[in-house]
Amino acid sequence: MTGTASLRTGSSHPWFLDDERPAPSALRTASPSEVTALLREELAGLSVSLPGPWVPAQPFVLPRQSYDELFGIARTLLALVRRAVLALGTGWPARAEALGADPHDYPLLSGQDNTETAYCSMMARPDIVIGENGPQLLEFNVSGTFGGPNESHGLTEVWQHTHRERFFGHDPLATRVRAFEDVCASRRLPRAIAIIGSLGDLEGDDADIRFQERELEQFRRRGFTADFLEPDRLPEALGRPGNLRYPLGLRNFAPADWRERGQSLRPVHDAQRAGLLLLPPQSSGLLANKKALALVSEGRPWMTRAERRLAERHLPWTRITLPGRTRWEGQEHELLELLLVRRERFVLKKAIGMMGREVLVGRYTEPVDWRQAVESAFAAGDSIVQEYVEPATCALELTDGTSTFTAQVAPVLSPMLFGDRPGGCWARFLTDGASGSASRGVISVGGAGASENAVLTWADPTARPAAGTEEERR
Known part of the structure; x- marks a missing residue:
């Protein structure tokens, strides 16, 4: 089927293709109406953007080599960005100033520089497009509030129910829990965590708390005591200093958003002073500063020739x-x-x-x-x-709930890392309904009305696990 909704003409970039595998559409077991209904119903309240009328009828499915490459590039470039920021000064306030940032804009810097340094890159999500010569990393999102974990988890659940092929994808929510398990093991902390956020951060239908319950359930399955706490509940819920009920906090909010809305950060700051280890620390925001990426692109004296070549190849x-x-x-x-x-x-x-x-x-x-x-x-x-990187395209089947057609779309791919582990991959792409935003060359769910999807690969139980992913598979 062709028509006005056909986004692009041409063929998929070879990076997306696996000629030995069938088209994912051939493996779908649900009708277009069933796929559409399941997407709308199962993902309601999970912040997933499906502006329509055309929605994905399948996941993005990559060859295993391409899927693994995304995480390898993300891990290596994140390590280079982290090192570039650390080299800017002694202490995090000095590093903020070196990047032209105001340290006062980072009010939750704990003052525990060694702890901030240890966990500043704990959670990260780059945005990558596929250029003529392969993956090109455009920017990093480094914090606890980037989009993708709940979205890709929920979308993957839908695709596993609507296709007979058991696609594989690292689970971001489970991987994030494992990162906190590592923290507990290394610091000898009890498994008790407070997910700290505010329902005021959500709007409209997104105020559904289902995604918060889903996050808590992931922690509880692994033996954590877990609760969602808004700031006004922190003093009572945490207990007295030195013997906190929740020694760990997952920072599920952006301090700048709270300050802009007039939400006080004082309860969180007081909790930190009482001993709460808030992760990821606010120093992570300095790794998201795009100037850090520019430093790596320009090259640092300590970078090896191999690191320079990788940056030149995968960083515009x-x-x-x-x-x-x-x-x-x-x-x-x-x-x-x-x-x-x-x-x-x-x-x-x-x-x-x-x-x-x-x-x-x-x-x-x-x-x-x-x-x-x-x-x-x-x-x-x-x-x-x-x-500027001209993004390459790949085929994606879309549906309006009645019919389907295959379009060439240019996705932004976002592999997620938690404690240096691969944690699933999220994608955004533009449809004709967002053509006005497309003309600006910017793909963003919040700012441009992009559609979302999960990025998966082929499940192959006979294949050897990719290097570094054995624990993730368990």
Whole structure:
């Protein structure tokens, strides 16, 4: 079936293809109406965006080599970003200042620098597109509040029920629990955790607490005492200092969101002073600062040749908006002049930002607007520029509940890491209903109305486990 909803023409990039496997659509056991109903019903209240009228009728299914490669790239580049940030100064306030950030914007820095350093990269999710030469990592989300864990878990549940093939995917919720098990083992803490958040962070139908119950159940299955606590319940629920009922806290909120809404952080800060180990620590936000990615792209003196080659291959050319000369495509350029002359080749991003906000794609921006934004960014030194990556496409079957058709879509792939373990992969892609956002070249659920999906691979019980994933399979 073809028509106006056909997103792109052409064929899938080879990275997405496994010629020895059938099309996932051939394995579907549910009708289009059943798939649509199950997606809407099972995922209600789980923050999953299915704007419609076309929704996915299948998961993204990658060859195992491609699936594993996503996590390998994410793990290596996250380690480089972490090391680049640590090298900026002694102590986390100094590192924040070195990145041009205000330490006062990180009010939950614990002051326990060794602890912050140990866990700053505990939870991470990059955004990756497939370029002409394979995966290209565009940015990192490093915190406890990034989207993807509940979404990919719920979507995977749907696909396992609607297809006869047992697709494989690392479970983000289970993997996150294992990361906390490691913390308990290394610090000799009892298995008791408070998931700290606020129902005020949710809006509309998303206020359904089912996803919170799902998260708690994952912890309880592994022997944790677990509860969801809003800030006003913290003092009473935690108990007295030095003998807390919950020695661990999962930070399921963004401090900036609470401050913007007028929500006090004092109960959380007091809980930290009483001994609560809040993870991930707020130092993780500095790893999400896009300037850190620019440092790795430019190259650090301590990087090995192998690390430089990997960064050059999988990280688009990225620089901080500071005056001076830089090397691009084998030649020296004044950075500001290069961006103005070759506008169509670059993307401008705020160093601290999320959900595709404050991102300009040069080829989709009027020259006068581009010049103004670039000059402002250089005056403030608060942004990065990144070489534009034309995303490759793959086939995905879509349905409106009655009929199906196969479209070529260009997904953003987000492999998740928890305690350095692979923890599932989330994806967003644009449909015709979001074509206005697509023209800006930005894919974001919150900012552009993108649709979501899970990224899986083929289950093959006869295959040897991929390196580093044995425990995840247990």
